[in-house]
Amino acid sequence: MNSVIFRSSTIVLLPFMLVLSIVVLLRGHNEPGGGFVGGLLAASGFALHAMAFGHVSARKTLRIDPRVLIGLGLIIATISGLPAAFMGKAYLKGLWVELNAPGFPDPLKVGTPLAFDIGVYLLVLGAAFLMIVTLEEYRHDANTGS
Amino acid sequence: MTASALAILIVTAGLAPVLCRVSRRFGSLVVAAVPLGLGLWFASAAGDALTGTGIVQTWAWLPDLGLNLAFKVDGLSLTFALLICFIGAGVLLYTTSYLADHPRLGYFMSVLTGFMAAMLGLVLADNVILLFVFWELTSITSFLLIGFDYERERARWAATQALLTTGLGGLSLLAGLLLLGIAGGSWTISGLDTQRVLESDLYVAIAVLVMLGSFTKSAIFPFHYWLPNAMEAPSPVSALLHSATMVKAGVYLLARLHPTLGGVPMWDNTLALLGGVTMVAGAYLALRQHQLKKILAYSTVSSLGTLVMFIGLDAAKAAATYLLAHAMFKGCLFLVAGTLTKMSGQKDPEKLGGLMARSPILGIASLLAALSMAGMFPLIGFVSKEVMLKAGIAHPEYSVAATAGITVSAVLTVTAAVIVGVRPFLLRPSTGTDVQWKAAPGWRQLTLPVILAIGGVVAGLAPAAFAKPLITGMVNAIDPAGVPHEIKLDWLKLLYPPTLATYLSLGALALGTVIFLGRSTYRTLTAPADALNAVGPARGYDGALAGITTLASIQTRIVQNGSLQIYVRVMLLTVATLVGLALSRSLDFSAMLELARTVTTFEIMLLLALTAATLSSILQKTALATIACLSGVGFTIAMLFALYGAPDLAMTQFAVETLMLIIFVFVIFHLPKYRDLSRRAFRLLDFGLAGIFGFTIALFVAAVLATGGPPSIADFHAANSLSGGYGRNVVNVILVDFRAIDTLGEIFVIGVAGIGVYTMLRLRAGPAAQASEPSIDSSEPSVGEGTP
Numbered sequence: 044m045n046s047v048i049f050r051s052s053t054i055v056l057l058p059f060m061l062v063l064s065i066v067v068l069l070r071g072h073n074e075p076g077g078g079f080v081g082g083l084l085a086a087s088g089f090a091l092h093a094m095a096f097g098h099v100s101a102r103k104t105l106r107i108d109p110r111v112l113i114g115l116g117l118i119i120a121t122i123s124g125l126p127a128a129f130m131g132k133a134y135l136k137g138l139w140v141e142l143n144a145p146g147f148p149d150p151l152k153v154g155t156p157l158a159f160d161i162g163v164y165l166l167v168l169g170a171a172f173l174m175i176v177t178l179e180e181y182r183h184d185a186n187t188g189s
Numbered sequence: 190m191t192a193s194a195l196a197i198l199i200v201t202a203g204l205a206p207v208l209c210r211v212s213r214r215f216g217s218l219v220v221a222a223v224p225l226g227l228g229l230w231f232a233s234a235a236g237d238a239l240t241g242t243g244i245v246q247t248w249a250w251l252p253d254l255g256l257n258l259a260f261k262v263d264g265l266s267l268t269f270a271l272l273i274c275f276i277g278a279g280v281l282l283y284t285t286s287y288l289a290d291h292p293r294l295g296y297f298m299s300v301l302t303g304f305m306a307a308m309l310g311l312v313l314a315d316n317v318i319l320l321f322v323f324w325e326l327t328s329i330t331s332f333l334l335i336g337f338d339y340e341r342e343r344a345r346w347a348a349t350q351a352l353l354t355t356g357l358g359g360l361s362l363l364a365g366l367l368l369l370g371i372a373g374g375s376w377t378i379s380g381l382d383t384q385r386v387l388e389s390d391l392y393v394a395i396a397v398l399v400m401l402g403s404f405t406k407s408a409i410f411p412f413h414y415w416l417p418n419a420m421e422a423p424s425p426v427s428a429l430l431h432s433a434t435m436v437k438a439g440v441y442l443l444a445r446l447h448p449t450l451g452g453v454p455m456w457d458n459t460l461a462l463l464g465g466v467t468m469v470a471g472a473y474l475a476l477r478q479h480q481l482k483k484i485l486a487y488s489t490v491s492s493l494g495t496l497v498m499f500i501g502l503d504a505a506k507a508a509a510t511y512l513l514a515h516a517m518f519k520g521c522l523f524l525v526a527g528t529l530t531k532m533s534g535q536k537d538p539e540k541l542g543g544l545m546a547r548s549p550i551l552g553i554a555s556l557l558a559a560l561s562m563a564g565m566f567p568l569i570g571f572v573s574k575e576v577m578l579k580a581g582i583a584h585p586e587y588s589v590a591a592t593a594g595i596t597v598s599a600v601l602t603v604t605a606a607v608i609v610g611v612r613p614f615l616l617r618p619s620t621g622t623d624v625q626w627k628a629a630p631g632w633r634q635l636t637l638p639v640i641l642a643i644g645g646v647v648a649g650l651a652p653a654a655f656a657k658p659l660i661t662g663m664v665n666a667i668d669p670a671g672v673p674h675e676i677k678l679d680w681l682k683l684l685y686p687p688t689l690a691t692y693l694s695l696g697a698l699a700l701g702t703v704i705f706l707g708r709s710t711y712r713t714l715t716a717p718a719d720a721l722n723a724v725g726p727a728r729g730y731d732g733a734l735a736g737i738t739t740l741a742s743i744q745t746r747i748v749q750n751g752s753l754q755i756y757v758r759v760m761l762l763t764v765a766t767l768v769g770l771a772l773s774r775s776l777d778f779s780a781m782l783e784l785a786r787t788v789t790t791f792e793i794m795l796l797l798a799l800t801a802a803t804l805s806s807i808l809q810k811t812a813l814a815t816i817a818c819l820s821g822v823g824f825t826i827a828m829l830f831a832l833y834g835a836p837d838l839a840m841t842q843f844a845v846e847t848l849m850l851i852i853f854v855f856v857i858f859h860l861p862k863y864r865d866l867s868r869r870a871f872r873l874l875d876f877g878l879a880g881i882f883g884f885t886i887a888l889f890v891a892a893v894l895a896t897g898g899p900p901s902i903a904d905f906h907a908a909n910s911l912s913g914g915y916g917r918n919v920v921n922v923i924l925v926d927f928r929a930i931d932t933l934g935e936i937f938v939i940g941v942a943g944i945g946v947y948t949m950l951r952l953r954a955g956p957a958a959q960a961s962e963p964s965i966d967s968s969e970p971s972v973g974e975g976t977p
Binding site: 067071072073074075076077078079080083084086087090094109110113114116117120121124134135136137139152154156159160162163166167169170171173174175177178179180181182 | 840855930943
């Protein structure tokens with residue numbers, strides 16, 4: 044879309060949406076949110092970008108091939124369940140450690156479900172992005188008659 | 190020891206391609222050395238394995254399902270393990286020379302080693318499920334090896350035929366083994382309660398299913414057709430899989446289960462009859478062939494029939510002796526045939542001749558093996574033929590039939606042995622000209638044939654060296670009822686004083702030689718019988734395959750006719766009917782009305798908005814407007830979620846709706862304007878169907894809410910979320926912890942959907958679009974390329 048307002052606001056919006064998506068991802072365990080919504084939010088940001096600047100620019104902005112993101116997300120999610128399995132618990136059961144990070148009043152809880160959620164985030168982002176960009180490319184190719 | 194041997198073989202199979210890439214000459218030798226070492230290891234454990242009940246080892250796998258890695262080494266499995274390891278090592282060595290210049294040598298060595306691991310697992314497994322797993326693995330590796338030359342259509346066809354035939358048997362074997370485990374009260378073969386199995390109602394089913402599995406694997410009539418076709422595989426495969434080991438898996442299983450299932454007329458007679466038919470038919474068909482490997486293949490079919498027949502006749506000693514003898518001479522002859530064909534380019538033994546001068550070592554090995562196959566004293570083949578004839582003569586019921594069958598097949602086997610093993614070396618070629626001969630075979634191609642040929646001599650002259658302990662061990666495993674068996678294998682005592690068996694044996698030798706000399710007359714006389722091929726079991730295979738394909742296409746035409754409208758109609762109607770039927774049994778309107786009184790104004794407003802959005806979506810004239818209306822439906826539902834305290838769902842719904850809207854906007858630029866394509870009657874029908882569906886589901890939801898139902902699982906999740914999952918957001922804890930495997934499956938589906946969209950559009954767009962696929966580091970300016 045050749046609207047200057049849309050393009051300018053997209054430039055500002057995308058970073059905010061990405062940060063927001065990560066916040067939603069990280070807080071998901073205690074507040075509404077999680078990897079799935081986070082991934083969708085991030086994908087929406089890139090979808091905005093694709094509408095404003097086209098699919099080539101969107102791919103460049105993402106930097107990573109979305110197909111790689113799909114595989115990476117699936118691998119991370121799959122591996123995150125292994126530690127529990129090796130410790131004799133059910134596969135994908137959450138394991139947690141408390142880290143005493145300096146500057147934080149409460150100990151920081153880190154666990155395998157976080158890794159799992161990151162995997163979900165990456166995969167959802169990759170899959171949604173791939174669908175949008177592929178459709179856009181297809182439309183573009185059809186329009187230019189190549 | 191058992192599990193480590195398997196693990197070593199599997200690792201070797203994995204490393205084989207790497208080793209062969211590092212060094213074709215020496216890497217492949219390392220691969221071949223592994224089974225040799227394992228064979229020596231098994232040989233060193235022979236003392237323990239052959240005494241008492243053998244070596245039993247168990248590791249827990251899925252103990253809750255009765256599935257353990259239970260292994261047992263007794264006389265029967267030890268003999269097979271030694272055959273697999275030693276012949277396997279020799280065959281691998283042979284391969285390094287036979288396929289020396291082949292680009293896929295590493296792959297071949299890998300699959301062959303993988304097969305050896307599967308076969309070793311099969312004979313060592315005591316757990317029936319474990320045995321089945323290895324059984325199927327041998328079928329799969331066999332498929333890969335037969336189809337090794339996958340560029341030839343004939344090889345692919347033969348591989349598929351072998352896989353389908355043995356796969357059918359594998360399935361029935363699984364059913365049989367499961368029933369056997371249920372009837373026998375144990376999942377290990379050694380723990381089966383024979384009495385319970387024999388008295389069980391399931392006995393007939395078990396016996397039939399196990400026999401079906403074994404007969405397909407061991408190419409017993411009427412499933413013998415796949416083995417000769419499997420000769421499309423390279424010769425090392427034929428030597429190892431299709432004569433010495435894999436095809437004997439069926440024989441192994443019958444022998445292994447004979448103590449449990451045997452002694453019943455149905456079992457014994459079926460084995461004896463079909464085994465006998467296969468024995469005679471195989472020997473007859475072998476002489477109808479004109480190619481070295483085909484003759485050997487049919488003769489192997491005959492041998493497999495012989496082994497099955499003797500298991501059925503309760504003659505464990507005859508089966509055990511012949512099994513050992515056959516593995517040695519047939520393995521040797523297959524390798525000789527492979528070398529002959531490779532060096533001369535000639536498959537027909539009649540066109541080969543005078544090769545003794547070209548390669549005396551190969552010639553002597555071939556002669557010794559052929560003489561053993563023919564049953565010439567003092568080789569092990571003679572001993573085994575004597576033992577078999579004696580067992581046939583001594584059988585209480587089928588003495589005459591069995592003896593006649595053994596003698597007939599012995600006569601024909603003599604002829605086949607001379608044609609394959611003697612003629613190419615001692616006689617002139619029928620063409621009259623000298624045979625083309627590339628080069629003398631190297632030591633790698635000679636080692637195993639020579640060792641096997643010498644093995645046949647040693648086993649005959651000095652049975653105590655290895656033949657007697659192994660055969661005794663096998664007999665004790667097949668027939669454990671009696672006292673430890675005393676086996677006599679002295680060839681001189683079998684020859685003199687002569688008995689009826691001796692006369693028959695020597696007579697077969699003489700008659701077989703006569704048929705060899707008059708083989709052209711014999712072939713002309715038997716030619717008319719080839720008409721039987723038109724109705725043989727191989728036709729049945731083709732017919733069954735064609736039938737399945739036809740059935741599948743008919744069924745696809747009915748179920749998947751391609752009309753999306755019909756799909757949706759069928760789905761809606763099915764759900765509405767099933768739910769409606771369930772509802773009609775317990776419909777309580779008063780409770781629902783009670784529920785209706787609690788509806789708030791806000792809810793009513795949302796529902797009105799929802800209805801308005803839905804109605805307007807079907808009245809729109811353009812796709813864009815329809816999608817906007819549908820998004821209105823989605824956003825309203827998201828508000829409902831938010832209203833009922835499900836912020837996670839609301840958030841996700843909002844995000845999904847937004848993305849869907851964007852995706853649709855990208856898609857609809859392709860769609861034409863709406864046109865009235867369907868008839869009015871059909872649209873009314875669809876309207877009615879949609880109405881019925883919506884009404885039924887609404888009624889269903891109301892009924893569920895009105896009933897209340899059992900205590901919800903939500904309480905459990907809410908109570909355990911913070912303590913067990915360290916999270917206050919119950920929905921998220923369910924997603925990433927309690928039900929994480931569901932989530933894993935779901936994200937997998939999402940990934941596949943994404944790749945599916947990508948693949949379909951890319952494939953449709955054709956090569957032009959692929960060439961123009963934008964890369965990330967593309968430097969062309971992207972600004973200004975937006976959508977209009």
